[in-house]
Amino acid sequence: MALLSTSLPANLTSLAKDGDKTNSNNCSLDNWIFTYVPAYIMSISVLGIVLNIFVLMVFILHKKPCTVAEIYLSNLAAADLFLVSFLPFWAVNAWNKFDWIFGLGLCKMVNVSILMNVYCSIYFLVLISIDRYLALVHPLSQEKMRRPRFAKISCVVVWILGLILSVPKFINRKLVLHRNITSCSEADPTILKTTESMILVLGFFIPISIIFFCTVNILKSLRNRSMEGVNAKKNNHKANTLVLAVLLAFLICWVPFHLREVPTWLNKAGILTDCSSMKVQSFCGQIFTYLAFFNSVLNPILYVIVGRNFRKKVKELFLLWNHKWTPTMTLRSSRTKLSVFHPS
Template identity: 70%
Template structure:
């Protein structure tokens, strides 16, 4: 990704250099660190609720759990991004992390969108075809699908693993990417496989879901309360994803024109660069927004939180009661010994 950590690619910066006090070197690192801290805390909270709750996760919750894991992967790598931005794109973390950070962030792009594809298909089958495809909508199938998505995400991120390297530039070392066939192929893969195809599938499923719910409402039919709640949460997460990621992917069009040498002026390059930065930070915010949506739009998730807190409170009370009983017993034994002796 041409604007990913941290621009580093050898664009025509020789005649379009940025001043040292530019906002991308000052405010951005603070913003990214805040997103990282919030994202780590919120996504760990979501994972704890889904994993430690006594009831097994439903199929949509399995997909949302993996989505939270993908978001956690992204925000865990952002502190390296922030430090590099603060040092005006200088990379001080070595070659291995240069590759790992980029692969980890790109894996989030692929995995998160395909987890949303899976959850969209599940809601489509649950609402539009509720009496068929029961085999596909089983937890075992959901877990296998998630594993395949993680594998696919890593495989599609391999070009970044190969192409990222440390290069000297303007007296500093940058984590940069070579502009070659691998780079061009990777960029088109991201556009097609991480945006056009999955968004088309999600759009189809969403339109069919909304049409079905509308027709049932007009006919006076009933929709299961559980399915309605799950569908509301899924639609909220899908909408948030599109709002956060759509501008970034659409900006690929002028970026490709720049790479093709059509947009060559310094002003156009700077405009594309600043838009890339703004849209990229908006995309990063999606990893913080998802856990918030679980709480706001997810009635089932809020119930799980309450049940989990009650569960932990009971365990705590039981532990305190056991400790108290043990202390009382030991005191009784001690007093009996004192009477005997």
């Protein structure tokens, strides 16, 4: 097994330990953890909140009902919004040198929000991949499997699954006082190892295998249809470019996060135990974690840049709002002119 630990909340504990060792151990990270990291987390939190709310408002306010793919993408945006809404607490915690000041309730909620995003995001992408797979590889099954009602039920199941799988983390998070620093840490190492194994299997290997299978068959189907004409190729391209872009962005942001514990495993095996290796290990572990957070900001940007249908919806909404505001402004202007020419 190449991976050992994939628990994001567990990384909070390791970061806290790194912060605690900064003043007493030369083999530790510099103080950039307490300066640049909080600024970065706060930035992606603000951007993520604004952009994901924008995406959700477009899907909600548009007069046309969402397609199956858009239902999945809107739920993915909701999962990203759920994550970035709790990140400011982590930013303040890092700025405060990992001295947790928000109480036990938020200690649990922040970590649950992170873990739920890990599960929900990947399984919404699984649903998106399956939807595209059915649409292109098995189009005859669209009437049965690719219905908005089925998509909504599937999203509810994913949210419930993410919540259930996050319960052990909610139970195991405790406030621990050490050297006048209150840390939000794991209470039971056994529960921690179980959670890490669950994330590795249920949150990485199984969903990635499904996505890989669907994506390979989608690409094969698109290649086989390349002889159907320019219009068919163009329509297929429009329908799948955004989905493939979101999948690629997820892999770029999250695969390094799941691989970040490989150096830790080597360290426990007696390899890479020197000071330089430990510094690189800690540095990469944190960078990969924050790269995973950036995925929640990258998704809505991809909707605007790559999603042609999404841009079309945005333009239609702006035209609708402009149409509503123009008569109102014209009426006010006319009343102003009348009041000038006919003063009371």
